[in-house]
Amino acid sequence: MNTNCRMKRTNAVRQKDCDRVTHCRQDLWVPRSVSRRDFIRTSFGAAGALAVGACSLFESRSPAGTISFGILTDTHYADKDPGGERHYRDSIAKMRQCVEVFNKRNLPFAVELGDLVDAAPKKETELGFLKTISGHFSEFQGERHYVLGNHCVAAFTKEEFLGNCGTETPKGYYSFDCGGFHFVILDANFRGDGAPYAAGNFDWTDSNLSDRELVWLRNDLRAARDKRAVLFVHQNLHNETEMTGVKNGARVRRILEDAGNVRVVLQGHHHAGAHARINGIDYFTLRAMVEGPGVENNSFAVVTINEDNSIAIDGFGQQADRLLT
Numbered sequence: 001m002n003t004n005c006r007m008k009r010t011n012a013v014r015q016k017d018c019d020r021v022t023h024c025r026q027d028l029w030v031p032r033s034v035s036r037r038d039f040i041r042t043s044f045g046a047a048g049a050l051a052v053g054a055c056s057l058f059e060s061r062s063p064a065g066t067i068s069f070g071i072l073t074d075t076h077y078a079d080k081d082p083g084g085e086r087h088y089r090d091s092i093a094k095m096r097q098c099v100e101v102f103n104k105r106n107l108p109f110a111v112e113l114g115d116l117v118d119a120a121p122k123k124e125t126e127l128g129f130l131k132t133i134s135g136h137f138s139e140f141q142g143e144r145h146y147v148l149g150n151h152c153v154a155a156f157t158k159e160e161f162l163g164n165c166g167t168e169t170p171k172g173y174y175s176f177d178c179g180g181f182h183f184v185i186l187d188a189n190f191r192g193d194g195a196p197y198a199a200g201n202f203d204w205t206d207s208n209l210s211d212r213e214l215v216w217l218r219n220d221l222r223a224a225r226d227k228r229a230v231l232f233v234h235q236n237l238h239n240e241t242e243m244t245g246v247k248n249g250a251r252v253r254r255i256l257e258d259a260g261n262v263r264v265v266l267q268g269h270h271h272a273g274a275h276a277r278i279n280g281i282d283y284f285t286l287r288a289m290v291e292g293p294g295v296e297n298n299s300f301a302v303v304t305i306n307e308d309n310s311i312a313i314d315g316f317g318q319q320a321d322r323l324l325t
């Protein structure tokens with residue numbers, strides 16, 4: 001049965017073709033014994049270590065020049081009644097379904113693109129929401145990465161939020177390598193005056209990358225110029241004239257275009273989802289998980305970068321499939 005599951009995953013078939021979770025889990029290749037510190041290169045370059053755990057195994061088992069990983073966004077989990085089309089409680093069932101699919105697909109890592117929780121009357125109550133939804137995400141057997149969204153820091157500081165996610169990369173922005181690709185987590189939660197968002201001290205439409213982050217980003221992409229790069233950010237880098245856009249998005253795009261190795265930017269925040277292509281770089285916004293009742297309105301995706309540089313977005317629930325060529 002294990003062999004059967006492995007063969008089916010190798011053929012990249014859908015979850016229904018390998019529907020016995022317990023059997024599939026027995027041969028998951030992500031070793032629990034591998035320290036996540038081995039996997040991460042921090043934003044400050046201190047560790048400098050490349051993927052020696054999950055990703056090295058991934059490389060040994062996958063065709064060269066391709067990679068698959070999971071993305072989800074805007075779960076807005078809260079134990080409260082729906083507001084409009086936001087069904088806050090249903091995000092638990094949706095997250096569980098998402099993690100089950102990611103585990104069956106044997107993905108090396110998954111990125112949560114921000115707005116993990118929604119508001120509570122008291123900070124300690126919201127902390128409980130955070131621990132609950134992050135606990136469900138932690139059932140994912142690969143590496144978990146958290147992008148900061150504006151709702152993540154409505155009640156918490158960035159350090160408080162990340163410190164309670166159980167991530168071993170409690171940083172707003174950093175990068176890591178996997179499968180011969182370079183991945184960058186960005187933080188657009190800075191005000192126009194440079195102050196970091198913290199405990200609601202911001203206007204959510206005033207989203208920016210900090211000057212320090214921009215310097216780091218330029219240097220990070222230059223150091224990884226021999227690899228194709230994928231960026232993750234909550235707010236949107238393709239539309240600075242709109243409310244959901246990062247206000248210094250044009251500056252950021254120039255850095256990405258100058259680097260020459262950025263293939264795609266994956267985003268959240270705009271709940272309906274979106275796609276734009278600017279100067280050869282795709283900006284894909286994933287539909288929000290919180291929108292609509294029940295798992296039939298779920299939204300998440302498995303992203304595959306193919307050897308020919310095309311990108312397959314394998315959408316689940318209401319997220320449509322896309323092929324970006």
Ligand SMILES: [Zn+2]
Nearest residue numbers: 074115269288
């Ligand atoms: Zn949101």
Ligand SMILES: [Zn+2]
Nearest residue numbers: 115149150269
């Ligand atoms: Zn948001």
